[in-house]
Amino acid sequence: MTQPSTDLAIVGAGPVGATLALSLADSDASIVVLDARAKGEALRGERTLALSHGARLIFERLGVWHELAATDGAVTPISDIDISQAGGFGMTRLSAAEQDLPALGYVVSYRALQAALDTGVARAGISVRHGVSATSVGGTATYAAVTCDAGADLVTARLAAVADGSGAAVGNVDRKRHAYGQVALVAKVWRAEPHGGLAYERFTPEGPVALLPEGDHYGLVWTAAPDRAEALLALDEVAFLAELERHFGTRTAGFTRVADRRRFPLALEFAPAAVGTRCVMLGNAAQALHPVAGQGFNLGLRDAAELAAIVQDTPREAIGEPPMLRRYERQRRGDRYAGIAFTHGLVAAFGNDVPLLRWPRGLALTLLDAFPPAKRAFTRAMLFGLR
């Protein structure tokens, strides 16, 4: 093999892979995009994503935001976030108005975002090979080789960008996994009062619990030990809502209905170096975080935006060469590691029941609330990432 068949092979056109493809629509690089899902489907129909204001700016640039925001019920702005801890003093409220922004973030339907991105990708003339699953991503020093199932042809490329949500197809890259020994119980809950764009994040001895405004209801993410989550799932509606109300203490009340209770195990998974031979991993394939601060998807989007900028800035023959891979790794390292450490640190500092920690935690929240520059810095880190 002398010449790879394309410049870039994108494995996975989920929200992150499709963002990469769309960001490269005007570049000179030739692109092949594969996705295991069927055309018109979304991998995770039921999921919502927490988007920061920075993520909105990326989608505005790509011409996707307008269509998404016009889709009925697809986008719910978060105007304020009430942060507190159970059994200790201290709270703070982050506010979009204080930051002079239209919203702190957005709760977005995964399905609607995928549909808007698919439309954008098609409009840009980029074709996606749907129903094609990569079984392995390997290669040599001169090209990446993507092997596919169902008799699909081998794809060779100068660079394989893997955004398959897990990195499962990439064999030669080191990955770390830390299981938190907890599960997230997710559900839709309704309250008598309209949410008015107010989100809640509460740190409790069982772990963090969040309520995110979503259409006419709240999306609940309740972290708990597996047996506790099992017991909560088995409760009838009235008993479950009473437990939820007790869990939120004085912060919020008046829950009237719950639906779609599900759970999933919580773990931190990441590739310390998000690059391998002729290969880059991005989005959840590079790092899958605890959902506590809603950072994961936003980090993945920044992976896509920065990789696109580097590809555009690299001469064609040098795409996928070690200097380009080193540049990507160097450029993304600070943001990725800060996002991983910030999320993991929040879980470690706030997600346990060490009474001695309650006082410093309360003090931290009180100071954050009373000291505008610290609050502004914290809010901006949540909105645009840490570096």
Ligand SMILES: Cc1cc2nc3c(=O)[nH]c(=O)nc-3n(C[C@H](O)[C@H](O)[C@H](O)COP(=O)(O)OP(=O)(O)OC[C@H]3O[C@@H](n4cnc5c(N)ncnc54)[C@H](O)[C@@H]3O)c2cc1C
């Ligand atoms: C259980 C769970 C719950 C979560 N809940 C939330 C939440 O409530 N809020 C939030 O903001 N974030 C949440 N996240 C994180 C969020 O789902 C991710 O940040 C986001 O989906 C990452 O997008 P992605 O494009 O990297 O991967 P994905 O969304 O996983 O997309 C991967 C794409 O690759 C395709 N694909 C997969 N394997 C292959 C293959 N072998 N060959 C070709 N194509 C392939 C898939 O069809 C899909 O289109 C959650 C994550 C998990 C694991």
